Amino acid sequence: MENKQLQFKKYYFITSFALIFVIIVGMGAYFVSQKYKSIQQYALSDKIANVENKKTILKSIVDSFAQQVEILISESEASLDQKLKNRVNTAYNISMGIYNEMQGKFNKNEIKNAVRSALSSMTFDKDYIFCIDYTGDIVSSPFLPHIEGKNFIDKTDSEGNFILKDAIEIARNEGAGYQNTYWVKPGEEERGPQKKRVFVKNFEPLDWVIGYGEYTDSFQTSVQEDVLLQLEAVTYENDGYLFATTYEGYSLTKPAKGKNMYDVRDVNGKYIVRELISKAKEGGGFIIYVMPPFKGARPESKLSYAAPIERWGWYIGAGMYLTDIEAAYEKRLETLSESSKKDMAFILVGVMSILALAAFAIFLLSGKLQKIIDAYNEEIKNKNEELENLNLSLEEKVSAKTSELNELNQSLEEKVREEVAKNREKDRIMFKQGRLAAMGEMIGNIAHQWRQPLSSISFIVQDIQEAKDTGELDDEYLNASVVKCTKTIGHMSETIDNFRDFFSPAKEQIDFSVNNEIEKSLQLIDATLENNRIKVNVKLSENIIVHGIAGEYSQVLVSIINNAKDVLLARSVEDPEISIESGEEDGASVVTICDNAGGVDEEIIEKIFEPYFTTKPISQGTGIGLYFSKMIIEGNMHGSLTVYNGQKGACFKISVAKV
Template identity: 35%
Template sequence: MRLITEKNLSKITIYIFIIIMSSMIFMISYFYVKNTYADFEIQMQKFVKEYYDEQKNTLKKEINTIIDVLNYNITKENVQEKELKEDAIRLLNNISFQESKSNYYFVYDIKNINGGDDFAVQVVNPNRLDLIGKSISTNFKDFNGKKFREEFLTNIRKHGESYTTYAYKKPNTNDKIKQKLSYFKYYKEWNWVIAVGIYTDDVEKEIAVKRKDLELKVRKQVGQNIVLFIMFLSIAILISIVVSQKIDEVLKKYDNKVKTKEKELKDLNENLEKRIAEEIDKNREKEQLLIQKSRFIALGEMISNIAHQWRQPLSELSSILMYIKFKHSINALDEKTMQIKSSEADTVIEYMSHTIDDFRNFFMPKKEKEEFYLYKVIDSVMTIVSSSLKNDNIEVIIKLDKETKIKTYLNEYEQVLLNIIKNAKDALIEKEVKNPTITITAYEENDYVVLFIEDNAGGITVEPIGKIFEPYFTTKDDTHGTGIGLYMSKIIIDKNMKGKLRVRNTKNGAKFGIHVPKSL
């Protein structure tokens, strides 16, 4: 039993479309919600850090304000230090930091800055009146076993101040132990350490309020976007229904055409011989049209490939003509220069002619192979492209053994070299490389001659890298490439020459390796 028929084709189309769109919307919604909440957590972490930094700055500011007041009072005349200290103690006992009564000032009168059992006397601590006037030890441990006094005193000795976190009794909480963040600063004039702190549970409450507000906003935003996704899905489903109806109309037309053909077939049976002759003539015409069309397609592909291969030589020819025109315009065109440039132009034109022959022969099984020196091929290719490379300040470094020979198809081998060098040049220009360089090296490896062409354009970013050899694949725009050059080069080396065309990235750029048998 057939699952898809002409009658249920439109319905199947709708169902498939709805399933695909629903799956896409679900995945988009899922990742959107996931990423949104992930971003929310990152923002919250940033907010918490900034909030605690702000609290630290506030603590420091409060202590600095108190110290400014003490410094001002010291400047008063006819006031004993003892009296000034007593006024300061009364002041610090009767003020609190911010509106919360949990935050208070406390002061140590330092007796031994290096610490110990009697390193200081507590002179201010509204939360622990039982400690006033008593000696304080740095060996004291908080509820979690931390010697916080030893920690802040160590920082006082090094920096004159300290931020310290520890567990301590919170006022008005029935002696509950809470984490506290305090700022300690050394007041050298009186040998005091003045401090103020905040209980982190108060801070966490404020952070929790902020978190709740942000969560509400995030939920609202997520909800709005989910609604938009659902609306989009609904619209897409409506469109699919309309498209399905159009498909039904097309099928009905197709059905009518089938019925018409059936009627024509009946008519054909009535006058079979005449109709057969007529249909044979029609089929012959159609076959001729198909043959002609296939020829045009093949011709179009060949012209496209030739055009691709001619772009560089035409550019070189244009450069030569522009150079001659420039020399002539400044009356500097001597006979020697004219002969040199004419020779270069002849070389380019000859190569263009060879390119046509090469593309024509590419589709023909008979080709001639010949033995040649590798360096002469490089010289021939550089004659064509050297002018263009010089115009773009691209240096070409050639390291070859002049005795290296190879026996293969010369024109095709040159075509591959030109393709790779042109791609290297385009990459160097596109990436605006400083000191652009193309390096050509070669060596013999068993039965192969290996030629390397390497640039310093940073390498190929396509993954996998072998994708650059696929037909019509290109990283350039339509005006700079069709994606056929490397594909044709791969066909020439791998299939026609029984070799290997490979590419890999080095620390500087891309490195193409042309492995060709010494003799086919």
């Protein structure tokens, strides 16, 4: 026994220590891995934040410079406009002074010649003051004297604009204004038409227009040179620089200054400048590429941002090497890893300390646990003895209860047989009551059916008597009257046969036509419906065959139609009518019978098929007609009989499987 206890303590110590060792070491490894993951995540977040920060800096530098360029362009254009305006105003004032001085002293042609002479002398390097009249004749053109006196009113520039016509319209309508035209620049004919900015002013005394213009390329080139000098002077961290390129791909700055870079691709086949142009035309954006091996450039991955200078067809950009960010990330990760080594060493010491404490605790607990187990074993032994005694007593009690249960089962079976017999007798009585009630209804229908034939027979007999009294009775007349009576009596006999078939006790199940049973049922009660002025609307589909007892199916139809008749009469419905419709639905024959009596109260519609439930007075209804109808359709024919409220009244739906 002592040897087993020693083995138990040893086994308990080893297994418990192993389990705790696995848990603590696993937790320690988990903490270490989580610590390393957090370091990586922190460094990665720092890297992402660094990239976003660099992107913000690049965008800020480029956008700021682009805005400055746009402002400079606007200012330079405004300066040019003011220059043009000043020179035209000077020429205008001189011309007006001459005109005022000579008016009244000289004739108009002499005044014109004096003003023209003054305007012809106003030249500025390669530009000059020009003058035209309202008809489009050239009055003064110092550098092109051969065109003076010629009419160019319909002359258009390379863009399709009317040069002189538009100038005259601006001067006469607005007094003065600016105009953009495209002329061939003297001495640079090979370049084709160049954009020229013109200011024109109306000289009303002589019906002239005075103007002055300058080609924008020379003025613009000066501004662009200043911008490029400023751009190349901009630097930022890690030897960063700004660069500029035209939309045609011509590089304006280092590192590929003077080269067309439109078709240059990086090692991955990416068209660098084409994508930068695309981003610029979209309003600005970033691309990543591998820098080509230009002089002074590192062939490494680079992130660049480009922004547009739309009025010049340029983009300005700046970039940063992603390898610099990656190096910063690696350095940051190394620094964090070094700083976390102390934490990991602390975790390791903690794990070893916990394991030592756990081993000591397990050793102490193993002895106490052995004592608890011994006491528990003793208690189990005592409980087993008590359980054996209880088992013997329980077996005796079970035997006694089993005998009592057998006696109760026998008594219960007898009571079940008695209740089944009572229920069968109750169903028989209910069925008999239903048959009697139906027979009562049918007798009333017979009376209605026979009333008209009996009246006809009575009329024929009276007619025979009158014929005898008047001497008109002969064999032919008597034979005709007998034929009429025989036909009428035959019709009455046919009615008796129909009612006899309706109550035939035959229970043979056969295939029968649904439409035929509807017509037969209506023949039995049509006189009653007609006498009560109830209109019957019948809509029959193609002939559908079902299997069952035809007489029972007909009883269901008659019972539902009679119920509809009773409700219509009880509620005194104006223009009462019953609608009967046959059809097919989901492979089954469906007959729907509806009235226009307003429907069944929602509070009782669920009870309408319960036995002995009726809304009629006791003398008029038994409450078993619809109950037996549901039993016939659902119990005998395995179909369904349901009721619902339609638009005008209650609707009964009979559904039976097709053959």
